[in-house]
Amino acid sequence: MCDQENINSNEKNVDDEKEIVEKERDEQDYKEYLEFRGEIIDSHCHIHEDVEHIKESLELPFKKMLLMGTTVQDWDRVNKLLESSGNNQDRFIRCFGIHPWFVYQINPPKELLGTTNSENNEVFKIDESWYSTMKEQLLKYPDSLVGEVGIDKVTKVKQIGKNDQESQMAVFSKQISLANELNRLVSLHCVQLHGPLLKYFQDLPIDKFPPKIALHTFGGKPATVVQFSKMAGGKGDRFYFGLSFINLTSSKIEKLIQAIPDDRILIESDQSTPLKAEASIFKLIQKISRSKNWTIQKTIQQTALNALKFISK
Numbered sequence: 387m388c389d390q391e392n393i394n395s396n397e398k399n400v401d402d403e404k405e406i407v408e409k410e411r412d413e414q415d416y417k418e419y420l421e422f423r424g425e426i427i428d429s430h431c432h433i434h435e436d437v438e439h440i441k442e443s444l445e446l447p448f449k450k451m452l453l454m455g456t457t458v459q460d461w462d463r464v465n466k467l468l469e470s471s472g473n474n475q476d477r478f479i480r481c482f483g484i485h486p487w488f489v490y491q492i493n494p495p496k497e498l499l500g501t502t503n504s505e506n507n508e509v510f511k512i513d514e515s516w517y518s519t520m521k522e523q524l525l526k527y528p529d530s531l532v533g534e535v536g537i538d539k540v541t542k543v544k545q546i547g548k549n550d551q552e553s554q555m556a557v558f559s560k561q562i563s564l565a566n567e568l569n570r571l572v573s574l575h576c577v578q579l580h581g582p583l584l585k586y587f588q589d590l591p592i593d594k595f596p597p598k599i600a601l602h603t604f605g606g607k608p609a610t611v612v613q614f615s616k617m618a619g620g621k622g623d624r625f626y627f628g629l630s631f632i633n634l635t636s637s638k639i640e641k642l643i644q645a646i647p648d649d650r651i652l653i654e655s656d657q658s659t660p661l662k663a664e665a666s667i668f669k670l671i672q673k674i675s676r677s678k679n680w681t682i683q684k685t686i687q688q689t690a691l692n693a694l695k696f697i698s699k
């Protein structure tokens with residue numbers, strides 16, 4: 387055996403050992419997860435979208451799940467899941483909002499007004515009926531939230547191949563006013579517009595604020611966490627920071643987790659099917675536990691406590 391082969395085989399042994407240690411740790415983490423998963427609060431998900439798997443949604447082991455409605459039609463699916471849940475209604479929390487990806491359906495960009503939408507053969511027009519329907523739903527269900535709402539720099543209106551921030555901002559701001567008027571919490575989506583979002587809330591008087599705001603799948607920098615959580619005039623206390631599997635693809639995720647105050651971090655599956663919710667939330671819990679140096683138990687219990695504080699207004 388030549389030296390190179392020796393080195394290679396030593397390296398292989400080290401790799402094998404690492405893999406075994408990793409695997410044992412995963413198994414240990416998973417055992418702990420199974421013990422405490424009944425306390426998890428999934429602060430942002432879309433499992434109601436998977437109407438083929440309502441039974442699986444009802445069987446998820448989590449304590450509570452916040453169901454984000456994203457379009458007027460989607461709100462019906464949120465309600466449908468609740469109606470199917472029988473005695474377990476309090477495990478699911480309804481949320482009603484117009485997601486920035488779908489703003490074009492009710493507030494199309496100027497270029498599209500009067501043209502036909504090939505997706506549904508309807509003429510593109512400003513349709514303000516969503517607002518009264520949303521208000522109606524929020525009033526009908528006093529525990530419901532405003533969500534998912536927000537602004538997104540990346541999404542494009544397919545028909546024009548462009549992003550339409552003007553319409554997004556108009557619809558977003560109407561929904562924030564409604565949340566303030568009805569004293570409702572907000573789950574907020576923001577992609578690559580943290581600067582403008584920060585300015586929006588800095589300029590918004592505190593008496594126009596919703597009681598609390600969860601910045602879901604928070605994609606800002608660690609320094610941005612500080613800018614939101616320390617916003618002057620008591621505004622900083624209103625912000626929570628949600629993380630999901632989407633955050634795990636970032637190489638800077640550990641620094642971000644460490645920058646989020648312990649009592650403001652929320653966990654979310656952000657999944658559109660119950661079939662993926664557990665796997666994705668487990669991986670996230672593991673990552674938070676390693677980054678914060680918490681046990682799996684502590685990670686579940688601390689984030690559940692934060693979520694309860696969040697939803698208690």
Ligand SMILES: [Zn+2]
Binds near residue numbers: 430431432454534
């Ligand atoms: Zn979402």
